[in-house]
Amino acid sequence: MNNFSYPEKDALNRFIAARYRTAWLWQIVFLFALLFAVVSLSALILNVADGAFGYVAYEYKKDPAMISPRPLEELTVPELLAALKANLSAGAFAKLDNESPLAGRSRAELLGLVEERILLVKTLETYPLFRSLFQREQIAAEVKEKFPAARLEFRAWLNAAFITSPQSSRAEFAGVRTAILGSLWLVSIAILFALPVGVGAAIYLQEYSNRKSLLNRIIQTNINNLAGVPSIVYGMLGLAIFVRAWEVFTSGALFGVTDSNGRTILSAGLTMGILVLPLMIINAQEAIKAVPDSIRQAAFGVGATRWQTIWHHVLPGALPGILTGSILAVSRAIGETAPLIIVGASTFITFDPQSPFTKFTALPIQIYQWTSRAQGEFHAIAAAAILVLLIMLLSLNATAILLRNRFQKRM
Amino acid sequence: MEALLFIVGVLTVFITISIVLTLGDQALLFFNDPAVTLAEFFGTTQWQPQAGQFGIWALVSATLTTSVVALLVAVPLGLAAALYLSEYASPRVRDILKPLLEVLAGIPTVVYGYFALLFVTPILRTLLGADRVGVYNMLSAGLVMGIMILPLISSMSEDALSAVPRSLREAAYAMGATRLEASVQVVLPAALSGVGAAVILGVSRAVGETMIVAIASGAGPNFSFNPLEAAETMTGHIARISGGDLPYGTLDYSSLFAIALMLFLVTLVLNLISQWFVAKFREQYE
Structure with missing residues (x-):
C-alpha cells in the first residue's frame, strides 16, 4: 500500500473537518451550476422582453396637421377613411380596398395606414424596455438632441396589430399573421403524416414483431439514430426528395396547380413529418409499453384476435401517452428553423397560405430573418415574434402536462 | 393489418437509406467533378466555391x-x-429545478441565436473590447450553444446517476465517506458509461446545431481556431448558401450535399457510440 498513515486525535478531527469543508464547498459549486442554468433562462426571457417593448423615436415626413388640426389619436373611423381617400391616388385606394374592405377595418389598422401611406412615418431609434423604464429623462434628452423633430412614444411591439397584420417590408407595420398561418399549416401536415405512421410503427415494434429478432433490433437502433440526426440533414433530404424529385406532386402540378415550384408548404410539412417521426415512434412505444400485459391477456382470453386486442384495449389505454407525445412532436416542429431554410421557405409573403401548394413563411423563419437585419426596429419585431412563439410553445406544453395529469388520475 | 404495420415499421429504415442515397448521390457528383479532388477536399483550408477551392x-x-x-x-x-x-x-427542490431545465431544453434554437447575437455578444464586446471581438464571433455562439446543450447533458447524466444502486452509496457512507466523496468517487465512476453517453450525444448535438451559429458566428468560411473571430461552420454554410435560390445541378449545390453527408456520418458514428455506452451501462445495473 502507499505511505498514507491515518492521523490521530486532534489531527484526525482537523482532517475530518477539512473533508467536510471540501464537501460543503463542492455542494455550493454544484448548486451554482444549476443556478447558472436558471439565470441563463431568466436572462434569455428578460432579454426578449427587453427587446419587444420600449420607447421608440419616430418622425413624420409629412405634417399630421395636413389631415386634421386635432391629434391623430382622436380621429374617428370616418375621418380616417376620408383622409385616406383624399390623400391617396384612386388606384392605391382601390387596391387597399380590394385586399380587404377599408370600411370594415379596425381604427388601429386605419390609423396605421394613414401613418404609413400619407404621413410616411419613419423610425429613428428604438430603446429597450429596461432603459425605457429607468432612464426615461435621459432618453428624452438624447432624442431631443439627436432628432429635434422626432416624437417619442412607448411602444409594445407585440400588440394586436402585430398578430393580425401580414408581412411588410417596414418593421413598424410588419406582422406575423402569415407566419403563424404558415406554421400551423406546416405542423398540421407534419402531424397528419407522423401520427399514423409513428403509431403504426410503434404498434408493429411492440405488439407484432419478435423483440429479440435481428430486424427488430435494426429498426430500433435505426430509430434511435434518426432521432439524433441533425435537423439540417433532414432539410437536405427534403430538398432532394420532396422539393426536387417529387416536384410534380409537391408543387401541385399533378392536381392542376401551375404557378408554383416544389418549394411549397407540402414539401416543408412532409420534411417536418419525417423529422418528428422518430420522436413520435419512441413516445408511442413508451405509451404502448405502459399498458399492462394483463389487459392483453384478458382480451386474448375471451378470444379476441391480436388486432382486436390492440384496437379495443391497448390503443385506448395508450392514447393519453400518444397524445402527449404528439404535442411534444408539434412543439419540436413549430420551433425548427434550419430544415425550413433548406427546403426554401420564402421570407416575404404577404398573403395567407391558401393550399398546401403555396409558398409559405413560418414563425421561426421570420425570427431568423428579422434577427439577421441590422436595424433596431427589426430586432424589436424579432423579439415580439419570439414572444409569440414562446407563448404558443408554452400553451402546447401546458396542454400536454394537463392531459398527462388528467389521464394519470383516471388510469 | 400486420403487413401494413410491418411496412410502416420498416419505413424508418428506408428513411435512413434514402438519406444516405440522396446525400451520397449528390456528393458523388461533387467528387466526380474534375474541379474537385478528395485530397483537396480533406487536405486544404480554403473554401471558395467561386474560385473552385473546396x-x-x-x-x-x-x-x-x-x-x-x-x-x-x-x-x-x-x-x-x-x-x-x-x-x-x-x-422538493428537484421538483422545481428539473422542469426549469426542461424549459431550457425546449426553447427553439433560433431563439438562442437571437440571445447570442443581441445579449451575449454585446456583453463580450464590452468585457473583452470591441476591437478584439467582432459583432459575429464563434465564442458567443459557442457559449450559448453550451447553455442549449447543458440540459441534455444534465438530464441524461442524472438518469445515469440515479440508476446507480443505493447499496453502493450506503456502503460508501458506512465507510465514513462524505457526500462529496460518495458521489464523486463511488457513484460517478459507477455511472461513467451513462455520463459518457450523455457527453457524446452533446458533441453530436453541437456539431449538428445550425441556427445559433448561422445567426451569431458569422457568414463566410474562415480557417481559424480563434473563438474571437467570425467563421462559418459546416451547418451555417449549408443554411446560408441554400437560403438563396440556389440553381440545381451546380457544383455549389452538390458541395452542400457533400458537407451534409460528412455531418450525417460524423453524428451517426457519435450516436452509435453513445447508444453502445448506454447499452453497456444498462447491462451493468438493470
Whole structure:
C-alpha cells in the first residue's frame, strides 16, 4: 500500500473537518451550476422582453396637421377613411380596398395606414424596455438632441396589430399573421403524416414483431439514430426528395396547380413529418409499453384476435401517452428553423397560405430573418415574434402536462 | 393489418437509406467533378466555391471551435447540475429545478441565436473590447450553444446517476465517506458509461446545431481556431448558401450535399457510440 498513515486525535478531527469543508464547498459549486442554468433562462426571457417593448423615436415626413388640426389619436373611423381617400391616388385606394374592405377595418389598422401611406412615418431609434423604464429623462434628452423633430412614444411591439397584420417590408407595420398561418399549416401536415405512421410503427415494434429478432433490433437502433440526426440533414433530404424529385406532386402540378415550384408548404410539412417521426415512434412505444400485459391477456382470453386486442384495449389505454407525445412532436416542429431554410421557405409573403401548394413563411423563419437585419426596429419585431412563439410553445406544453395529469388520475 | 404495420415499421429504415442515397448521390457528383479532388477536399483550408477551392477544413475548424467552447460550458456545468439533482437536492427542490431545465431544453434554437447575437455578444464586446471581438464571433455562439446543450447533458447524466444502486452509496457512507466523496468517487465512476453517453450525444448535438451559429458566428468560411473571430461552420454554410435560390445541378449545390453527408456520418458514428455506452451501462445495473 502507499505511505498514507491515518492521523490521530486532534489531527484526525482537523482532517475530518477539512473533508467536510471540501464537501460543503463542492455542494455550493454544484448548486451554482444549476443556478447558472436558471439565470441563463431568466436572462434569455428578460432579454426578449427587453427587446419587444420600449420607447421608440419616430418622425413624420409629412405634417399630421395636413389631415386634421386635432391629434391623430382622436380621429374617428370616418375621418380616417376620408383622409385616406383624399390623400391617396384612386388606384392605391382601390387596391387597399380590394385586399380587404377599408370600411370594415379596425381604427388601429386605419390609423396605421394613414401613418404609413400619407404621413410616411419613419423610425429613428428604438430603446429597450429596461432603459425605457429607468432612464426615461435621459432618453428624452438624447432624442431631443439627436432628432429635434422626432416624437417619442412607448411602444409594445407585440400588440394586436402585430398578430393580425401580414408581412411588410417596414418593421413598424410588419406582422406575423402569415407566419403563424404558415406554421400551423406546416405542423398540421407534419402531424397528419407522423401520427399514423409513428403509431403504426410503434404498434408493429411492440405488439407484432419478435423483440429479440435481428430486424427488430435494426429498426430500433435505426430509430434511435434518426432521432439524433441533425435537423439540417433532414432539410437536405427534403430538398432532394420532396422539393426536387417529387416536384410534380409537391408543387401541385399533378392536381392542376401551375404557378408554383416544389418549394411549397407540402414539401416543408412532409420534411417536418419525417423529422418528428422518430420522436413520435419512441413516445408511442413508451405509451404502448405502459399498458399492462394483463389487459392483453384478458382480451386474448375471451378470444379476441391480436388486432382486436390492440384496437379495443391497448390503443385506448395508450392514447393519453400518444397524445402527449404528439404535442411534444408539434412543439419540436413549430420551433425548427434550419430544415425550413433548406427546403426554401420564402421570407416575404404577404398573403395567407391558401393550399398546401403555396409558398409559405413560418414563425421561426421570420425570427431568423428579422434577427439577421441590422436595424433596431427589426430586432424589436424579432423579439415580439419570439414572444409569440414562446407563448404558443408554452400553451402546447401546458396542454400536454394537463392531459398527462388528467389521464394519470383516471388510469 | 400486420403487413401494413410491418411496412410502416420498416419505413424508418428506408428513411435512413434514402438519406444516405440522396446525400451520397449528390456528393458523388461533387467528387466526380474534375474541379474537385478528395485530397483537396480533406487536405486544404480554403473554401471558395467561386474560385473552385473546396477545402473542408475552412468549415470544420469553425465547427470544432464552436463545439469545443460549447462543451467546455455544457459538460462541467451539466455534470455538476446532474450531481446536485441526483445526490444532494431534496425532492422538493428537484421538483422545481428539473422542469426549469426542461424549459431550457425546449426553447427553439433560433431563439438562442437571437440571445447570442443581441445579449451575449454585446456583453463580450464590452468585457473583452470591441476591437478584439467582432459583432459575429464563434465564442458567443459557442457559449450559448453550451447553455442549449447543458440540459441534455444534465438530464441524461442524472438518469445515469440515479440508476446507480443505493447499496453502493450506503456502503460508501458506512465507510465514513462524505457526500462529496460518495458521489464523486463511488457513484460517478459507477455511472461513467451513462455520463459518457450523455457527453457524446452533446458533441453530436453541437456539431449538428445550425441556427445559433448561422445567426451569431458569422457568414463566410474562415480557417481559424480563434473563438474571437467570425467563421462559418459546416451547418451555417449549408443554411446560408441554400437560403438563396440556389440553381440545381451546380457544383455549389452538390458541395452542400457533400458537407451534409460528412455531418450525417460524423453524428451517426457519435450516436452509435453513445447508444453502445448506454447499452453497456444498462447491462451493468438493470
